[in-house]
Amino acid sequence: MIVAIALFVVVMGLVLLLVERAKRLPSWAVAAAFLLPTVAMILFGLVWPAIDTIRASFYDRNGQNFVGADNYVQAFTQNEFQIVLRNTAVWVVVVPIVATFIGLVYAVLVDRTRFEKFAKTLVFLPMAISMVGASIIWRFVYEYRPVLENVPAEFQPAQIGLMNQLLVWLGLEPQQFLLSPPLNSFFLIVVMIWIQAGFAMTVLSAAIKAIPDDIVEAARLDGLGGLRMFRFITVPSIRPALVVVVTTIAMGTLKVFDIVRTMTGGNFETSVVANEFYRQSFVQRNTGMGAALAVILFVLVIPIVAYNVRQLRRAEEIR
């Protein structure tokens, strides 16, 4: 750490000094002088570890013997890893779509109403809570206490989880929400949606406000209103923003780790790739398998990042 900072300061100092000294350097040299340290650090901190991880994924558990694609074959054929991949797929499909949808509908509904600021704050607040914090909150929401047979009321444990208390008030049995697959994964997904909907709402609300008034006016004169206004004017106008929101949330969802680790530890068939990667690498000390899972995650995220970057660039061109 300290060596890295020292290196950074020394290199930047040298660059600044050189640029300062030689006034008559050609502009490409100045640009190169500033770019080189960045390129060097990207190579050292990003590219080289990536290559090293890819290399490690073809080796055995302590990185000593070459095993070819064995780790990948195992990841795609062994039952427990298939569950992990299936869960990750479900997360990446459900979270961005639902979070964006909720954010969009909410943004439209509160747009230009009297209590807009307050309503937005409510939805945006979860964004400020860390994933671990949110997971702990939601674990309490799902907390389970049994209804015991033949036990007098004064010895019955009180429900301390909101969801189960609601069920009990409705006259239903309390449930172990986090225990039975595949539904428990969806109860975890709710936490991520709760966090991300605020982000979607904020970005989309800004985009909606940027729709030129004359377009809305013209559409209204043409007789559009309500759902059709939403379908034919609002959504097409904010399409670039929608794409950015969906892809950004998808990227965040792919690497979700904190929620799963905090709430179930990956037990009860809820593990996802990032959590399994940590377990394999650090708990079970299977470096090869961990690296293979990291590479799978890496490969999955590339198309989303590429699409996101392209959309951002296109959006800028329009402006």
Added chain:
Amino acid sequence: MNRITRRRGTALVASVAGLGLLITACSGGDTPGDDDTAAGGDTDCAAFEQYGDLSGTTVSVYTSIVAPEDQPHIDSYKPFEECTGATVAYEGSKEFEAQLLVRLEAGNPPDIAYIPQPGLLQTIVGDFPDAVAPVSEAAEANVDEFYAASWKGYGTVDGTFYGAPLGANVKSFVWYSPAVFEENGYEVPTTWDELIALSDQIVADHSAEGKKPWCAGIGSGDATGWPATDWLEDLVLRTAGGDVYDQWINHEIPFNDPQIADALGEVGSILKNDEYVNGGLGDVSSIASTTFQDGGLPILTNGLCFMHRQASFYAANWPEGTDVSSDGDVFAFYLPGPDADTRPLLGGGEFVAAFADRPEVAAFQAYLTSPEWSNAKAIATPSGGWVSANSGLDPANLTSEIDQLSAELLADTEQEFRFDASDLMPAAVGAGAFWTEMTAWIANDKSDDAVLDSIEAAWP
């Protein structure tokens, strides 16, 4: 223009100089604080003369033992620090198992680490052969003198002795309330059949009140499932015996051998029996969502269960002020064997590995294996919950009755002692599939065969 240039230059020099200060502050810091001079003077230093003068040296210790259990450890180093002049820097972490490997990988190991699993020690020796120093001569001599040979075996990898035993615990215990047992006229069972008969008796007597004979919890964060592995290990020892147990650990028989399946079936007859569990906590699946710390509490809080199988260290989980003794609020009895004469014992412990071969590190390792340390540690732990297999430990120094019973069982040579199997198996099984599959066995009612087959498939 010129002035601006000069100012920039000065700022640059200042920032570089400041960074230099930062670097020196970080690398050269940590001067030992001598705040224990007041306590000195009354320690008998004769036993410490062999270590020589170690003034000005520091030994760093890295462990998984965190507050509140760390203070007795820190206190137990006082005699060593006072008599030799060395300083012991203690660092505990809940992420110890993963972080130790990360530190080894980064070439930044502690001087001493307390490793709770022999399997982890094997992994470390296998993956970082040059990092671990063999146990120092003085320490090895102590271990030969004061410990049963099997303890040296657990710390030995490929014929080299790397990990000196430190603390120990007894796992084959069933916690119960002596007062409640007496009230109901129940006797502490001495055979497995008597234990089952007692469970049935409790069902017959109390199921109408919603009470169950057993309560259990296997939740433990990242390590959820380990209490269930202890159950299976205890039962393998009882239904198949120590020889099969050893073959099982060494993978000389497959994990899904019929003899292991029998033992798992026996565990299931208690843990997956709706009539037996889970007193005060719900149905069978609630075992998976209850933490092991909370698992036994209904015995005391509302009397909805009568028995809880958990290790000696569970003593620390009872609420403050609980009388843990044979005629008090709670106590533990030995989990019975097949008959009163066959009494296998399951236990665990920590091992001291050194990652530096400096004289002060060797001396400290030797101190930890000596009777002086064991007794100092026992005295430094007034509330109990600690015991060691060191034969030089004076039982009179153990304050709690459960620790005395544990020490007695550990010292009993009639007892067939076996170390926790999951701690001896490779990490992929011992800290992986064994935990997660036993959790699925309870939480999702996965079948016995499917569980054992999955664990066998995960064996590296």
